[in-house]
Amino acid sequence: xxxxxYVITSSESNILPSDIAMxxxxxxxxxxxxxxxxxxxxxxxEEVINALIKEIRALDPAGIFIKxxxxxxxxxxxxxxxxxxxxxxxxxxxxxxxxxxxxxxxxLASKGDIPAIPEKKKPLPIKRLEEIVKNGLx
Amino acid sequence: MAKVIVYPPTSMILxxxxxxxxxxxxVVPEAVRKLVTANEIDSPPLNVTPEEPKKGLRYAAVxxxxxxxxxxxxxxxxxxxxxxxxxxxxxxxxxxxxxCSRTNELVRxxxxxxxxxxxxxxxxxxxxxxxxxxxxxxxFLEDLL
Numbered sequence: 001x002x003x004x005x006y007v008i009t010s011s012e013s014n015i016l017p018s019d020i021a022m023x024x025x026x027x028x029x030x031x032x033x034x035x036x037x038x039x040x041x042x043x044x045x046e047e048v049i050n051a052l053i054k055e056i057r058a059l060d061p062a063g064i065f066i067k068x069x070x071x072x073x074x075x076x077x078x079x080x081x082x083x084x085x086x087x088x089x090x091x092x093x094x095x096x097x098x099x100x101x102x103x104x105x106x107x108l109a110s111k112g113d114i115p116a117i118p119e120k121k122k123p124l125p126i127k128r129l130e131e132i133v134k135n136g137l138x
Numbered sequence: 139m140a141k142v143i144v145y146p147p148t149s150m151i152l153x154x155x156x157x158x159x160x161x162x163x164x165v166v167p168e169a170v171r172k173l174v175t176a177n178e179i180d181s182p183p184l185n186v187t188p189e190e191p192k193k194g195l196r197y198a199a200v201x202x203x204x205x206x207x208x209x210x211x212x213x214x215x216x217x218x219x220x221x222x223x224x225x226x227x228x229x230x231x232x233x234x235x236x237x238c239s240r241t242n243e244l245v246r247x248x249x250x251x252x253x254x255x256x257x258x259x260x261x262x263x264x265x266x267x268x269x270x271x272x273x274x275x276x277x278f279l280e281d282l283l
């Protein structure tokens with residue numbers, strides 16, 4: 001079965017989308033590659049793609065992220081070139097999560113103790129609010 | 139290897155972390171792929187046939203908006219397949235398949251009432267939180283092995 005995956009690089013990664021594309025061109029795998037601003041889209045047989053992903057991840061284990069995609073690359077139903085411009089709906093999700101990738105990359109690469117985080121302030125419970133109101137009015 | 143559903147069901151970070159740690163991430167693009175790349179397209183361009191709203195009716199009543207039922211036709215079977223779940227609340231940005239708030243409420247409810255192990259998290263806002271975020275996911279997924 002043909003599958004499509006996004007390979008997305010963290011903005012702090014030393015690996016560029018073009019490096020990944022070149023790695024795929026130079027590999028023995030028969031896959032379709034589309035280079036984008038945030039990474040590459042690859043399409044091919046499931047076993048081939050899974051083997052290729054392992055090799056791509058090895059370029060920067062903490063800085064390369066993989067995501068499934070439903071539509072094949074360049075599909076006229078999603079390609080903005082055919083739809084008259086504008087990003088496709090799924091791009092906004094990738095754009096938003098991409099801002100977080102450097103943090104996640106550093107977290108994946110880090111070793112040692114996990115820092116303690118103070119608990120976030122919770123909103124005032126209703127019962128406590130009622131007590132305050134009653135005390136204030138009496 | 140466990141089948142882990144992630145919420146948001148289109149999340150790149152969550153699905154990557156699940157796959158990276160040796161499990162199968164259940165995500166919406168897989169369900170979309172089955173429809174849009176089927177050899178026999180009955181109903182172009184997206185191959186949404188009258189069967190899809192019927193599947194959605196298993197999870198939401200007929201008077202529920204069609205957008206919810208349509209989304210549930212994709213996400214509902216994934217929830218049924220799930221053996222564990224990771225839910226990240228309040229991402230602040232959800233679009234496309236995950237862009238309907240009522241569907242998202244129903245998805246979270248169905249996951250919680252299914253009785254599978256659930257990890258609740260928030261997206262990190264700084265490095266310390268990110269380390270805790272990754273560590274919690276790692277520990278949760280290791281326990282599933």
